[in-house]
Amino acid sequence: MERFLELWPEFWKAALETLYMTSFALVLAGVLGLVIGVLLYVTRPGGLLQNAVVSALVNLLVNFFRPIPFVIFMAVAQPLARVVVGVGIGTTAGAFIIGLAASFAIGRIVEQHLVSVSPGVIEAARSMGAGPLRILFTVAIPEALGPLILGYTFIVVALIDMTAMAGLIGGGGLGAFAQIYGFRQFEPVVMWAAIVLIVVFVHLVQVLGTRLARKVMRR
Amino acid sequence: MPIVTLTNVSKTYPSPTPGGAEVTAVDDVTLSIERGDVFGIIGYSGAGKSTLVRLINALEPATSGTITVDGVDITSLSERQLRGVRGGIGMIFQQFNLFASKSVKANVAYPLKLAGWSKADIEARVDELLSFVGLADKARAYPDQLSGGQKQRVGIARALATGPAILLADEATSALDPQTTHEVLDLLGRVNREQGVTIVVITHEMDVIQTIATRVAVMEKGRVIEQGDVFDVFSAPQNPASQRFVGTVVKGVPSPSEAAALRERHRGRLVTFSFRDGDSSQAQVFLDLAAAGLDFELVYGGINDIRGRAFGHLTLAIRGDGAAIDRALSAIGARVEVTEIAQEEAN
Numbered sequence: 001m002e003r004f005l006e007l008w009p010e011f012w013k014a015a016l017e018t019l020y021m022t023s024f025a026l027v028l029a030g031v032l033g034l035v036i037g038v039l040l041y042v043t044r045p046g047g048l049l050q051n052a053v054v055s056a057l058v059n060l061l062v063n064f065f066r067p068i069p070f071v072i073f074m075a076v077a078q079p080l081a082r083v084v085v086g087v088g089i090g091t092t093a094g095a096f097i098i099g100l101a102a103s104f105a106i107g108r109i110v111e112q113h114l115v116s117v118s119p120g121v122i123e124a125a126r127s128m129g130a131g132p133l134r135i136l137f138t139v140a141i142p143e144a145l146g147p148l149i150l151g152y153t154f155i156v157v158a159l160i161d162m163t164a165m166a167g168l169i170g171g172g173g174l175g176a177f178a179q180i181y182g183f184r185q186f187e188p189v190v191m192w193a194a195i196v197l198i199v200v201f202v203h204l205v206q207v208l209g210t211r212l213a214r215k216v217m218r219r
Numbered sequence: 220m221p222i223v224t225l226t227n228v229s230k231t232y233p234s235p236t237p238g239g240a241e242v243t244a245v246d247d248v249t250l251s252i253e254r255g256d257v258f259g260i261i262g263y264s265g266a267g268k269s270t271l272v273r274l275i276n277a278l279e280p281a282t283s284g285t286i287t288v289d290g291v292d293i294t295s296l297s298e299r300q301l302r303g304v305r306g307g308i309g310m311i312f313q314q315f316n317l318f319a320s321k322s323v324k325a326n327v328a329y330p331l332k333l334a335g336w337s338k339a340d341i342e343a344r345v346d347e348l349l350s351f352v353g354l355a356d357k358a359r360a361y362p363d364q365l366s367g368g369q370k371q372r373v374g375i376a377r378a379l380a381t382g383p384a385i386l387l388a389d390e391a392t393s394a395l396d397p398q399t400t401h402e403v404l405d406l407l408g409r410v411n412r413e414q415g416v417t418i419v420v421i422t423h424e425m426d427v428i429q430t431i432a433t434r435v436a437v438m439e440k441g442r443v444i445e446q447g448d449v450f451d452v453f454s455a456p457q458n459p460a461s462q463r464f465v466g467t468v469v470k471g472v473p474s475p476s477e478a479a480a481l482r483e484r485h486r487g488r489l490v491t492f493s494f495r496d497g498d499s500s501q502a503q504v505f506l507d508l509a510a511a512g513l514d515f516e517l518v519y520g521g522i523n524d525i526r527g528r529a530f531g532h533l534t535l536a537i538r539g540d541g542a543a544i545d546r547a548l549s550a551i552g553a554r555v556e557v558t559e560i561a562q563e564e565a566n
Contacts, residue, residue, distance in 0.1 A: 124316035126278055127387075128330040128377075129306035131299075138329075142320040216320075218361060 028099030037110020094171025153209025259432030309378030
C-alpha cells in the first residue's frame with residue numbers, strides 16, 4: 001500500500017495516458033472504420049453503389065490486416081507511425097497504431113450493422129426517388145445508429161484492452177503501469193489498483209454507450 | 220390515353236445457381252391502366268406480380284419491352300431521370316417499410332425534403348396528410364408505437380406526400396387483420412375518389428380486388444392470363460386459375476365433391492342457375508318453377524354485389540315430374556345459364 005502511495009503521480013500519469021490513447025484511437029478508428037464499413041456496404045453485390053472491384057480490394061485489405069495479432073501489428077506499423085505522427089515509439093505512436101488496427105474491426109462492425117438495415121426500408125427510399133448517397137446518409141446510417149453506437153462501445157472496450165499492450169513501444173498507460181510496477185515488482189496492490197481503474201473506465205464507457213444507444217433506439 | 224402502358228414486357232433474372240437456367244419473373248406482359256382506375260393484379264406468390272409492379276416505377280429495369288408512364292417511355296431513361304419519375308409514383312408495402320428511426324412526421328416529410336420543399340410548406344403538407352389519414356395526433360410518435368393499420372396509414376400519407384398521380388400498393392393489406400384491411404381499403408378508395416389517384420393494387424386476396432378494384436389482371440407464372448373489368452372476371456372467369464381465385468370469394472357451380480355431398484343430403488335434380496346483372500331476375504326463375512308445379516329448395520350458392528351490380532350462382536334441388544322439369548329448365552335456360560349438376564337418383 002505504501003508503495004502504491006509513492007507511485008501515486010505515476011498512476012495518474014498512466015491513467016491519463018490510457019485515456020489519451022483510447023480517445024485518440026477512437027477518433028481515428030471511428031472515422032477510418034466508418035469509411036471502410038461504408039465502402040464495404042455500398043460496394044457489395046446488390047449494394048447502393050455496387051462495385052465488384054472496390055469491394056474485392058477493400059475486403060482484401062480488411063482480411064489481410066485484421067487477423068494480424070496486435071502485438072505483432074505494433075511492430076509492423078511502427079514505420080507508418082513514424083511517417084504519419086512523426087515518431088515510432090511513445091504514447092501518440094501507440095495511439096495511432098491502436099486506432100489503425102481497430103479501424104479494420106470497426107469497418108466490419110459498421111458493415112454488419114448497415115447490412116442488417118431492412119432492404120424494404122432502403123427500397124421505400126428508392127421508390128421515393130432518393131439517390132444512393134442520400135439513402136446512405138439519411139436512411140441507412142440513421143436506421144443503424146443504435147446498433148452502431150453499441151458496436152462502437154464494444155470497440156472502445158477493445159481499445160482499452162489494446163492500450164495495455166502499448167507499453168511494448170513505450171506508450172505507457174495503465175497496462176504498462178500494472179506490468180512494470182505491479183507484476184514485475186511483486187506489488188499486488190499496485191497491480192490491482194490499475195486493474196480496478198481500468199474496470200471503472202470500461203464500465204463507464206459501457207454505461208454511456210448503452211444509454212446513448214437506448215436513447216437513439218427509444219427502448 | 221392510359222396512364223401506364225406495358226407492351227411485351229419481360230423481366231428475367233440470372234440463374235441463382237451458376238450455369239442454371241435464368242428465371243423469368245415477368246413473361247411478355249401487355250397491359251394498360253387507365254387514369255383514375257383502381258387496377259388489381261392478383262396471383263399466387265411467385266406469380267411475378269411484385270416484380271411487375273416494380274417495373275412500373277423502375278425499381279427494377281425491364282429486360283425487354285416498353286413501359287410508358289404518363290406518356291414517358293421509362294425504359295429509355297437514365298437512373299438519374301428515373302429518380303424523378305419515381306418521385307411522381309407513390310408506393311406502399313406489405314411490411315410498411317417506415318423509417319423506424321424517424322417520427323411519423325419525419326417519415327411523411329421525407330419525400331417532401333427529397334423534392335426540395337421549403338420547411339414551412341413541408342410542415343403544412345404533413346399536417347394536411349396526417350389529418351387525411353386520421354393520424355393527426357400521432358405526428359410525434361415513432362413507427363414502433365403504432366398498430367399495423369396505423370403504420371400503413373402513415374405509409375399511405377408518405378406515399379401521397381408529393382401528390383403523385385399513381386399509387387402502387389404491394390400486398391399493402393396482407394399483413395393486416397380483416398377489420399384493419401377494410402379500413403385501409405376504404406382509405407385507398409377515398410384516395411382514388413377524392414384525389415383522383417390511379418391505384419395499382421397487388422394482392423393474392425380476391426376479397427381485396429372485389430372490395431376496391433375496377434379492373435383486374437390475373438397473373439400466373441409471370442404471364443397475365445386474364446384481364447378485364449372486375450365484374451366480368453368475377454361473374455364469368457375464363458381461366459382455371461381465375462376460377463380458383465373467384466371461387467375463394469364467390470360460391471359458384473358446386474365442384475364434383477361438393478355436388479356429391481349435396482346429393483347425400485338432398486333429393487331431386489340438382490341444377491345451378493347462374494345470374495348476371497341484366498339477365499332474367501331470380502324471381503322470374505322461381506315463378507317459372509312454381510308455375511310448372513315443381514317442388515324446389517335452395518341448397519347452395521349466393522348472390523354477390525360488385526359496385527352495385529349483382530351476380531351469383533344458385534343451386535336448387537328440384538323435385539317433380541321429369542318431363543315437367545325438362546320443360547321448365549329449357550324455358551329458363553333461354554334467359555339464364557343453367558347447369559345440371561346431378562340427376563335424380565334411381566331409387
